[in-house]
Amino acid sequence: MLPNGVFGWKKLERTMKIRRVLAVTGFGLGLLVLPGLAHHSTNDIYNEAQTVEVTGKVLEWRLVNPHPYLVVEVTGPDGRAEKWDLSFGGSAVAPLRRRGYTAASFKPGEVVIARGNPARSKNFRGILIRGGITREDGTPIP
Numbered sequence: 001m002l003p004n005g006v007f008g009w010k011k012l013e014r015t016m017k018i019r020r021v022l023a024v025t026g027f028g029l030g031l032l033v034l035p036g037l038a039h040h041s042t043n044d045i046y047n048e049a050q051t052v053e054v055t056g057k058v059l060e061w062r063l064v065n066p067h068p069y070l071v072v073e074v075t076g077p078d079g080r081a082e083k084w085d086l087s088f089g090g091s092a093v094a095p096l097r098r099r100g101y102t103a104a105s106f107k108p109g110e111v112v113i114a115r116g117n118p119a120r121s122k123n124f125r126g127i128l129i130r131g132g133i134t135r136e137d138g139t140p141i142p
Contacts, residue, residue, distance in 0.1 A: 046087075046117040046128040053115045054127060055136075056084055061106035065092050070106060070133075072114070074125070085126035086114050086133070100142030111136040 056072030070086040088096060106112065115131025133141045 045119060045121075046126075047120050048117045048128070048130075050118055051115060051131060052118045052127060053113060053131070054084055054086075055111065055113045058106045058108050058110045058112060059083065060108070061103075063093055063096065063101060063103045063105070067091070068093060068096055068101070072112060082125050085124075086116070087126060087128050089128055102142070105142055112141065 054072070054074050056074035058070065059073050060069075060071040062069055068088055068091065070088075072084050072086060073081050074084045076082045112133050112135060114127060114129060114133045116127035116129045119126045135141060
């Protein structure tokens with residue numbers, strides 16, 4: 001009788017066990033990541049196939065976690081003022097600071113022009129910033 005392992009069975013068993021452990025671990029990590037991806041997805045909120053430009057007066061700017069926000073007053077087609085939320089997507093404070101945004105980037109009453117993807121809901125006025133924000137004179141912010 002040949003000793004166990006002469007044909008490499010032990011090595012093959014060990015390799016298969018390692019592969020199984022790696023596969024189960026990878027699957028488990030994938031399950032942990034999915035809720036985070038779903039939370040930060042913007043596909044269902046904004047129409048990323050369309051781009052719009054809005055001009056509005058800054059009402060509020062908060063550079064806070066988990067999501068900074070900018071609220072502007074836009075004059076609608078009927079002449080009435082509408083509040084619009086300008087979203088930076090899933091960005092938290094740190095990435096926006098690295099891009100140059102500060103707590104003083106927007107001042108109440110200042111007119112800004114923003115480009116991005118409009119909200120899908122007819123009951124919500126807002127855009128996902130994609131084309132940047134400028135001041136009324138065309139100066140980019142930040």
